[in-house]
Amino acid sequence: MRKLKDARRPEILDATLEIVAERGLDAISMRSVAQRLGLTPMALYGYFRSKEELLDAVLGRLLTEVPLPPEGAPWREVLTHLAYGMRAVAQRHPTVLPLVLTRPGISPGALRLIDRIYQALLTAGVPPGEVPRLERSLSTFVIGHVLSEVSGRFSLGTLDPSARRAQLPPEELPGHDALAAVLDGPVDSEAEFRANLDDVFVMVESRVAR
C-alpha cells in the first residue's frame, strides 16, 4: 500500500467540484478531472487510490463548507443554523449530494458538525444514551429532505399531479381523492423545510427528561 502525496489534493478537489457544477456527477471521470488539470489520468492515482476515494474526499470537502454555528448558541439556533448551512451547501453542489447519505461521515469536517449536534442535544437536556441515535436521526432527516429537494424526488417528474393519479382508478386511491383540493398546488419547499425543522424540535423535546 504505497503512500499518497497530498500537495495537490485541494487543487484536484477544486477541479472535481467545477466539473460537477458544470456537467453533473456523472461527468466526473478520472480522465475529465485529469484533463482539467492538464494531467494524465494516471497522475491522479498518486493522490487518490481510486475514483471512490476521490469522491469520498470531495464529500469531506463539502462538509467543510457548512459554517459552524456560534459557540454557546441555544440548541434550537444551533440545529437551525446547521440545517440551513447543509441546505445551502446542497444547493451549491446539488449533484454531489447522494454521496452524503451513502458514505459514513468519518472525515474531520463531518466529525466537527456531529460534535456540535451532540452538544446542542446535551444542553437541550436529552439523556446522553439517546443523543447519538437522535443525532443520526436528525441528520438523516435533514439530509434526506435536502437530497429529495435537490434531486427531484419532491418535484413533479414527468407527470403533473392529476395525470399521475390517473395511472390508477380513483377507487384505489381514496386518500388522493380526499386531498384533491390540496394536492394540485405547488410545493413551497422553503416553508416545508421550516415546518420539518419544527418537527425536529418536537422530536428533541419529546426526548428531554422531564
Place this chain on the structure above:
Amino acid sequence: MRKLKDARRPEILDATLEIVAERGLDAISMRSVAQRLGLTPMALYGYFRSKEELLDAVLGRLLTEVPLPPEGAPWREVLTHLAYGMRAVAQRHPTVLPLVLTRPGISPGALRLIDRIYQALLTAGVPPGEVPRLERSLSTFVIGHVLSEVSGRFSLGTLDPSARRAQLPPEELPGHDALAAVLDGPVDSEAEFRANLDDVFVMVESRVAR
C-alpha cells in the same frame, strides 16, 4: 418517439434484480442484463429507452413488493406496517435503494403506498393541508434511515469510533468527549428503527388538531 414493447419487461426487470443481488448496483449494465437473457444489448432498447428508464422501472417494481397494510387498520399500525415493509424490501435489495431517494415516486406502486399514508394521517386527525408535507417528511425519514442502514452511513466505515475521534484534537470535540462512555457501543439498528418510529408518531400527534 417510438412505441415500446412490454411483453418481456418483467423478465428483464427480474434479470436486472438478479444481477444487483449477486454483484451490486454497479454491475448493472445494458450488456450484463442482455447477456443474462441471452440477448444483444441492443434488444433491450426495444423495451426501455435508456438505462435510466430501466432503472426507474426497477424502482417501480421494488415498491410493488412492499406489502399493503390491512384495510381499515389503525393509523399507527399502518405506518408501522409500511415502514417495516419498506425496510424488508431494502434488505432484500440493498444496492438498488439509492434510487428510491433520488427519483420521484410516480409509479403506480409508489402511488398506492402514498395513498395508504394519506389515509392513515387523515384518520389520525392531521389537517388535510398538512398531510402531503407530512407524508413526504415521514417517507424521507424512513427511506433515509433504511438507506443509511443498508449503505453503511451508520456503520463504522474503515475507522473504529476512537480512531475516528483521534483525527481531531479532543478540545475540538467536547460533545464526543462528554459522550465517550456511550459512543463505543455497537448500534442496535432494530432498536434504533423502533425508536425512530416512535418519533414519527410524536411528529404526527403534534400536528393533530386538538
Place this chain on the structure above:
DNA sequence: ACCTGAACACCGTTCAAGT
C-alpha cells in the same frame, strides 16, 4: 415484430518506463 452486428466515443485501472 423483434433482434443482431459493427461502430463510436467513452470508462477505471495496471504496468513499465521516463525525467
Place this chain on the structure above:
DNA sequence: ACCTGAACACCGTTCAAGT
C-alpha cells in the same frame, strides 16, 4: 518525486440491416 504512454477489459448508444 512526480508524471506519462500504451494497453486491457469494460461502458451506453446510434444506425443500418437481417429474419
